[in-house]
Amino acid sequence: MIGSMATSKRVERDGAGHPAPAAPEKRLFTPGPITTSRTVKQAMLRDFGSRDPEFLAVVREVRERLLGLYGLSTEHGWEAIPLQGSGTYAVEAALSSIVPRAGQVLFLVNGAYGERMVKMAEAHGIPSTVLRWSEDTPVDPAAVDTALAKDRGLTHVALVHVETTSGVLNPLLAVGELVRRHGRTFFVDAMSSFGALPIEFEAGGVDVLAASANKCLEGIPGLSFVLLRRAVLEKSTKTARTLSLDLHAQWRGLEENGQFRFTPPTHVVLALRQALLEHEQEGGVAGRGRRYRENHERMRSGMERLGFRAYVPKEHSSPIIGTFLYPEHPRFDFAAFYRGLSERGLLIYPGKLTKAACFRLGNIGQIFPADVDALLAAVPEVLAEMGVELSSPRRPKG
Numbered sequence: 001m002i003g004s005m006a007t008s009k010r011v012e013r014d015g016a017g018h019p020a021p022a023a024p025e026k027r028l029f030t031p032g033p034i035t036t037s038r039t040v041k042q043a044m045l046r047d048f049g050s051r052d053p054e055f056l057a058v059v060r061e062v063r064e065r066l067l068g069l070y071g072l073s074t075e076h077g078w079e080a081i082p083l084q085g086s087g088t089y090a091v092e093a094a095l096s097s098i099v100p101r102a103g104q105v106l107f108l109v110n111g112a113y114g115e116r117m118v119k120m121a122e123a124h125g126i127p128s129t130v131l132r133w134s135e136d137t138p139v140d141p142a143a144v145d146t147a148l149a150k151d152r153g154l155t156h157v158a159l160v161h162v163e164t165t166s167g168v169l170n171p172l173l174a175v176g177e178l179v180r181r182h183g184r185t186f187f188v189d190a191m192s193s194f195g196a197l198p199i200e201f202e203a204g205g206v207d208v209l210a211a212s213a214n215k216c217l218e219g220i221p222g223l224s225f226v227l228l229r230r231a232v233l234e235k236s237t238k239t240a241r242t243l244s245l246d247l248h249a250q251w252r253g254l255e256e257n258g259q260f261r262f263t264p265p266t267h268v269v270l271a272l273r274q275a276l277l278e279h280e281q282e283g284g285v286a287g288r289g290r291r292y293r294e295n296h297e298r299m300r301s302g303m304e305r306l307g308f309r310a311y312v313p314k315e316h317s318s319p320i321i322g323t324f325l326y327p328e329h330p331r332f333d334f335a336a337f338y339r340g341l342s343e344r345g346l347l348i349y350p351g352k353l354t355k356a357a358c359f360r361l362g363n364i365g366q367i368f369p370a371d372v373d374a375l376l377a378a379v380p381e382v383l384a385e386m387g388v389e390l391s392s393p394r395r396p397k398g
């Protein structure tokens with residue numbers, strides 16, 4: 001009887017030892033990190049050692065599942081290599097590990113993420129050629145064809161599938177077919193499409209692709225990964241320009257003992273496994289893509305009804321994120337707009353365009369049509385607080 005009562009009732013405590021309050025839930029209309037499910041967060045409530053066989057089995061399962069999402073497998077010559085760090089780390093690991101010293105990359109750029117890859121090449125002294133388009137315009141495959149025909153020195157082509165700067169969807173299949181016909185290596189930054197949009201790995205000649213846990217897969221941030229053909233990987237034993245981002249070494253480590261070379265983000269891996277199970281339950285890539293498209297169309301038409309103008313023409317827009325121009329109204333103030341929505345538990349995202357003042361609304365994560373409706377209901381309230389009245393676009397007569 002003595003002393004046994006004191007420990008029988010467990011109370012959840014926060015890091016300071018205080019009983020944890022129920023956290024207010026915010027809905028994130030952002031491109032990542034995104035709103036995650038409670039079960040994904042709960043999957044992290046375990047501490048694993050980096051060599052624990054149970055943890056290593058989870059790593060193996062996650063690697064297989066990442067390939068399986070698009071029907072790929074190690075038996076068919078593909079590898080999935082997870083890396084510590086956000087998506088940028090995977091992009092940089094891929095570029096700095098697979099392009100040989102004598103290589104040269106053709107970058108197809110129509111936004112900030114394309115420009116980021118160009119900067120990486122500069123940092124690593126990788127020779128590059130850059131083709132640029134405006135931020136509301138998809139990459140034009142014809143220009144890629146011409147560039148590759150003209151310059152035999154271009155060994156690799158790098159494309160951002162969905163340019164999250166604006167949300168524009170680039171023609172992966174058309175570009176990839178050309179890259180393959182010209183016999184070059186095709187790298188894709190599929191950060192904000194992987195898990196929600198079709199990716200034609202075989203028909204589109206994708207050789208190397210980078211993505212991360214915390215976008216359409218709805219995991220938490222801290223883990224990214226590269227999927228690539230083993231044949232490409234095997235040629236890059238000595239091409240890495242850094243130690244920690246060396247893809248071949250990371251792969252060798254995983255193959256030899258199942259471990260990450262350096263401290264693995266154990267909790268993030270556990271969360272990703274749970275997120276992948278939930279992705280499967282939602283109907284895989286097709287099911288997830290369907291919900292995002294529904295969110296996106298509802299958001300876009302709703303915002304247009306309220307008098308906002310979308311930056312990317314509908315036919316070029318991905319269902320991942322929408323970019324809306326600031327209304328031309330003297331009292332519109334983005335900081336106040338953001339604050340008003342945030343006070344209502346709705347987090348939006350600033351713009352990133354070089355030429356236009358805009359903000360972005362993400363359609364990914366644990367966001368459902370009812371959440372979009374909540375945002376669409378809050379927007380006019382916040383505008384009214386600012387004293388901003390928008391005239392709805394005129395309907396065609398008749």
Ligand SMILES: *Cc1c(COP(=O)(O)O)cnc(C)c1O
Nearest residue numbers: 086087088113162164189191192
């Ligand atoms: C999110 C994203 C990245 C990676 O950004 P991180 O902040 O490092 O996660 C890269 N490319 C695209 C297209 C993205 O949307």
